[in-house]
Amino acid sequence: MANVAVIGAQWGDEGKGKVVDWLASRADVVVRFQGGHNAGHTLVVGNQTYKLSLLPSGLVNNKLGIIGNGVVVDPEALLAEIERVRSQGLTITPESLRIAENAVLILPLHPALDRARESARGEHKIGTTGRGIGPAYEDKVARRAIRIADLAEPETLSAKLDELLLHYNTLLAGLGVATFSKDVLLARLLELAPQILPYAEPVWERLDTLRRAGKRILFEGAQAVMLDVDHGTYPFVTSSNTVAATAAAGSGMGPAAVGFVLGIAKAYTTRVGSGPFPTELHDATGRLLGERGHEFGTVTGRPRRCGWFDAALVRQAVKVGGIQGLALTKLDVLDGLPELKICTGYRIRGEHFRHLPAAPGAQAAAEPEYETMEGWSDSTHGARSWADLPAQAIKYVRRIEELVEAPVTLLSTSPEREDTILVKDPFEG
Numbered sequence: 001m002a003n004v005a006v007i008g009a010q011w012g013d014e015g016k017g018k019v020v021d022w023l024a025s026r027a028d029v030v031v032r033f034q035g036g037h038n039a040g041h042t043l044v045v046g047n048q049t050y051k052l053s054l055l056p057s058g059l060v061n062n063k064l065g066i067i068g069n070g071v072v073v074d075p076e077a078l079l080a081e082i083e084r085v086r087s088q089g090l091t092i093t094p095e096s097l098r099i100a101e102n103a104v105l106i107l108p109l110h111p112a113l114d115r116a117r118e119s120a121r122g123e124h125k126i127g128t129t130g131r132g133i134g135p136a137y138e139d140k141v142a143r144r145a146i147r148i149a150d151l152a153e154p155e156t157l158s159a160k161l162d163e164l165l166l167h168y169n170t171l172l173a174g175l176g177v178a179t180f181s182k183d184v185l186l187a188r189l190l191e192l193a194p195q196i197l198p199y200a201e202p203v204w205e206r207l208d209t210l211r212r213a214g215k216r217i218l219f220e221g222a223q224a225v226m227l228d229v230d231h232g233t234y235p236f237v238t239s240s241n242t243v244a245a246t247a248a249a250g251s252g253m254g255p256a257a258v259g260f261v262l263g264i265a266k267a268y269t270t271r272v273g274s275g276p277f278p279t280e281l282h283d284a285t286g287r288l289l290g291e292r293g294h295e296f297g298t299v300t301g302r303p304r305r306c307g308w309f310d311a312a313l314v315r316q317a318v319k320v321g322g323i324q325g326l327a328l329t330k331l332d333v334l335d336g337l338p339e340l341k342i343c344t345g346y347r348i349r350g351e352h353f354r355h356l357p358a359a360p361g362a363q364a365a366a367e368p369e370y371e372t373m374e375g376w377s378d379s380t381h382g383a384r385s386w387a388d389l390p391a392q393a394i395k396y397v398r399r400i401e402e403l404v405e406a407p408v409t410l411l412s413t414s415p416e417r418e419d420t421i422l423v424k425d426p427f428e429g
């Protein structure tokens, strides 16, 4: 009986939340292992829509939720999100949610620097979510971050704030924006401490116990392989590793614990923020995909850029992400399009590439090489079995499998939880 890790195979917003929520009924615990409240996962269950950023999606299914050490946690955002989902009827308590005591905190100075740097970049901006994710991960690697456990030690907090403010206030003043007062930050952290600490523990120990008891662990990735800080379209990426291997280090388990790696991909492609996007469509088809797919960022409300399915990109994500099976989502958005294109490789400065090379100039210059397929006129919206799919839609899925070199093990045909076709149960390994 395997555990399962769910990761994005494109540039995010593939429908990870929906798939994790659906799989959660088969799991005992759901673990977030990287990212922060830059993530926005939408779950539709009956007439309720849940928008989760930090909370593991399994909580909607009443499964134990764990926020691993690899996540950067904004305590204000966490408490606000807990309140929000409580008002929707979910029960979140220190029994149902555990947070790694060694997870890094996001403080107000992180989004301040994130935004100040973005505006200084002008037209070269990355298009971050402005939530302080990058600066928080920088602090972690620079060994000056404040972590959850520090909330229990006022002297540690005080000393770390001195070090942080020396760094941040210098930068913020240089960028011409407001600086922070230590007294205000310290007072707020001490106020937050008793609200956050009841959730904190060494989660690695609980996960070890659960694993040895044969419980099923579902790892919930945020962002996606093409936003991975090593493997993505650098520098237009997020500041964490998003590949499945991170599930182990980001939760305090060994690599063997990760289990089956399920990559999520839309039946087309979207991206929020700046950066290369070879199959982007600036025409009526691109706008149609955006409208029918309701492609607006969950976190920032920005319209998502839309384009054709890029099989070369997903194939690369399959390889570097360790993806063993693909969940293909939003097939229904393509209903009624007379013709579909799939990118199979790139032409870059006259040369053919089967993958996206690392140099930013080459990425920006990449022209997609397409093959064209006939579309289908019947609806796939809400389909719950292969038998409900038009033959041409099945052909499209089969061609994607061939090109990305991974089997499609799950299909999603609407935002609703139950509109899902299971081909092979990922928990069966």
Ligand code: GDP
Residues within 6 Å of the ligand: 008, 012, 013, 014, 015, 016, 017, 018, 039, 040, 041, 042, 043, 044, 293, 294, 298, 329, 330, 331, 332, 333, 412, 413, 414, 415, 416
């Ligand atoms: P995540 O970040 O990967 O969890 O994805 P988001 O929740 O940010 O964005 C995916 C959007 O597509 C959400 O609004 C989902 O409700 C919706 N969605 C997921 N699967 C499907 C599907 O199969 N069809 C349609 N039409 N919408 C879907």
Ligand code: IMO
Residues within 6 Å of the ligand: 008, 011, 012, 013, 014, 038, 039, 040, 041, 126, 127, 128, 129, 130, 131, 132, 133, 134, 221, 222, 223, 224, 227, 236, 237, 238, 239, 272, 273, 274, 298
């Ligand atoms: P989910 O989990 C889509 C993008 C931002 C920006 C870049 C860096 O919902 O798929 P950051 O704030 O992380 O420093 O921004 O990454 N980005 C996402 N795009 N979905 C996400 O999460 C994203 N999280 C970050 O738009 O381009």
Ligand code: MG
Residues within 6 Å of the ligand: 012, 013, 014, 039, 040, 041, 042, 298
């Ligand atoms: Mg999202």
